[in-house]
Amino acid sequence: MSEGFISQGFRGRRQQSDLTGRIPPGQYLERGFPVLSAGPTPHTPLETWGFSIGGTLLLVSGGSGIVPLMAMIRHRHKVGSTVPTLLLYSSRSYEEIIYRDELDRLTSGDSMLVVIYTLTGGQPPGWTGYHRRIDSELLREIAWPPEQQPLVFICGPTQFVETAAAGLTSLGYEPARIKTERFGPAGGA
Amino acid sequence: MENKLDGNAAAGILQEIFPFEMTLVQATCAGCGLTNAIGALAVYMHGMGTVIRCPACDSALIRVVHAKGRYWLDMRGVRVLQISADVTPL
Numbered sequence: 001m002s003e004g005f006i007s008q009g010f011r012g013r014r015q016q017s018d019l020t021g022r023i024p025p026g027q028y029l030e031r032g033f034p035v036l037s038a039g040p041t042p043h044t045p046l047e048t049w050g051f052s053i054g055g056t057l058l059l060v061s062g063g064s065g066i067v068p069l070m071a072m073i074r075h076r077h078k079v080g081s082t083v084p085t086l087l088l089y090s091s092r093s094y095e096e097i098i099y100r101d102e103l104d105r106l107t108s109g110d111s112m113l114v115v116i117y118t119l120t121g122g123q124p125p126g127w128t129g130y131h132r133r134i135d136s137e138l139l140r141e142i143a144w145p146p147e148q149q150p151l152v153f154i155c156g157p158t159q160f161v162e163t164a165a166a167g168l169t170s171l172g173y174e175p176a177r178i179k180t181e182r183f184g185p186a187g188g189a
Numbered sequence: 190m191e192n193k194l195d196g197n198a199a200a201g202i203l204q205e206i207f208p209f210e211m212t213l214v215q216a217t218c219a220g221c222g223l224t225n226a227i228g229a230l231a232v233y234m235h236g237m238g239t240v241i242r243c244p245a246c247d248s249a250l251i252r253v254v255h256a257k258g259r260y261w262l263d264m265r266g267v268r269v270l271q272i273s274a275d276v277t278p279l
Contacts, residue, residue: 091279096213156279157210160278183198
């Protein structure tokens with residue numbers, strides 16, 4: 001998707017109804033199959049999204065969950081933010097890493113932006129990165145310490161998001177600072 | 190520009206039709222030839238259905254309508270779909 005917009009789900013300002021009012025901000029409403037039955041979410045222009053968050057930013061994506069997070073990374077670059085940002089990005093294979101070239105370009109000129117890949121389905125010859133699914137062990141190894149009170153955005157298939165969110169919570173991350181966005185059939189991978 | 194979402198928003202309806210994880214399927218735009226994961230395409234959802242467009246040239250790749258007990262799938266904007274048979278979870 002072209003840069004410029006993130007879904008309002010991440011902002012936690014979804015219009016409230018009886019049903020959605022009970023859903024934590026940043027969550028798609030799920031009602032049976034499929035998810036996303038809440039329908040289209042309005043968007044917030046990224047121009048109004050500030051990076052004056054202090055602390056650090058942790059982005060966790062599985063597969064095409066990178067797409068909304070990439071919009072944030074592009075915006076962060078565009079406004080010249082120096083907020084320390086760590087992207088943990090799980091893909092099935094090297095070929096399936098979306099925006100790989102662009103991420104390489106952005107990280108090479110920005111010491112405050114770090115991208116860590118894990119390839120769960122197969123690794124190219126000579127791959128020295130991670131090759132297992134994201135779990136609390138992996139998160140403990142690479143994520144910011146919870147004392148830094150990072151702001152966290154997780155996006156990916158339902159199961160992926162739940163595992164990552166549970167892992168971070170078990171490490172002592174404050175649930176209120178974890179925003180999630182998920183897609184696909186409920187409970188599916 | 191209203192109701193523009195990323196391609197992941199179409200994951201639910203596509204998953205009702207296809208037995209694959211469709212957000213990672215590579216779709217080649219018949220308009221400009223760009224190949225993108227469906228999750229990285231632009232999606233417009235409204236009462237009439239879901240339209241999936243190319244982020245580069247705005248061509249409509251896929252239109253899906255679920256009405257009257259049928260799925261209507263117009264894929265004339267897709268030149269090629271590359272579907273990975275890898276079912277490893279992320």
